[in-house]
Amino acid sequence: GESVGLHLPTLSVQEGDNSIINCAYSNSASDYFIWYKQESGKGPQFIIDIRSNMDKRQGQRVTVLLNKTVKHLSLQIAATQPGDSAVYFCAEEYSNNAGNMLTFGGGTRLMVKP
Amino acid sequence: DSGVTQTPKHLITATGQRVTLRCSPRSGDLSVYWYQQSLDQGLQFLIQYYNGEERAKGNILERFSAQQFPDLHSELNLSSLELGDSALYFCASSVDRTSVDEQFFGPGTRLTVL
Numbered sequence: 001g002e003s004v005g006l007h008l009p010t011l012s013v014q015e016g017d018n019s020i021i022n023c024a025y026s027n028s029a030s031d032y033f034i035w036y037k038q039e040s041g042k043g044p045q046f047i048i049d050i051r052s053n054m055d056k057r058q059g060q061r062v063t064v065l066l067n068k069t070v071k072h073l074s075l076q077i078a079a080t081q082p083g084d085s086a087v088y089f090c091a092e093e094y095s096n097n098a099g100n101m102l103t104f105g106g107g108t109r110l111m112v113k114p
Numbered sequence: 115d116s117g118v119t120q121t122p123k124h125l126i127t128a129t130g131q132r133v134t135l136r137c138s139p140r141s142g143d144l145s146v147y148w149y150q151q152s153l154d155q156g157l158q159f160l161i162q163y164y165n166g167e168e169r170a171k172g173n174i175l176e177r178f179s180a181q182q183f184p185d186l187h188s189e190l191n192l193s194s195l196e197l198g199d200s201a202l203y204f205c206a207s208s209v210d211r212t213s214v215d216e217q218f219f220g221p222g223t224r225l226t227v228l
Contacts, residue, residue: 034216043204043219089157101170102217104157
């Protein structure tokens with residue numbers, strides 16, 4: 001079933017191409033950033049994270065880039081596959097004595113054409 | 115499978131009613147978070163509990179309340195339900211309270227208010 005908003009920006013890519021999903025975050029005090037993948041009918045699933053003392057982190061087929069100067073985060077997926085089709089959310093987190101505050105971006109729908 | 119469980123999976127009720135959503139965190143996780151995901155507002159943080167105590171509040175209505183029990187499971191109570199409360203409700207858990215770390219999401223409860 002439908003699990004996310006209807007009016008999401010959509011990125012459509014051909015299978016095998018690289019995908020780049022962008023996100024602007026809002027809080028300059030945020031010190032931890034996460035990319036989540038959400039497939040229809042499921043909860044968000046962790047993909048990759050990065051702390052504010054880094055500007056790049058690589059995983060398996062995924063890379064996250066952080067530009068703190070302009071408060072911008074991007075997710076790069078190499079050799080995109082049909083199974084990558086989902087909604088991708090960036091999230092920024094900061095912690096204080098009250099706890100961890102996680103704020104999600106609006107999401108981008110990735111559609112992979114076979 | 116994230117290790118976070120939520121029940122029920124689906125819930126259909128009428129306006130004005132009250133419902134209780136249940137969440138069991140991953141083994142060893144002390145923090146529990148509740149989120150609401152609606153079609154027009156994306157993922158919204160509601161509230162966080164750590165080891166039985168409320169730690170952070172987000173956009174949670176006064177008609178909503180939550181608690182975390184000694185066994186660390188949590189319940190989200192929604193009362194005087196309105197049509198606009200129809201949404202997916204996710205629970206997430208993490209190990210700690212103040213350190214920034216990954217939150218693991220459950221599969222969600224889909225609430226439909228008729």
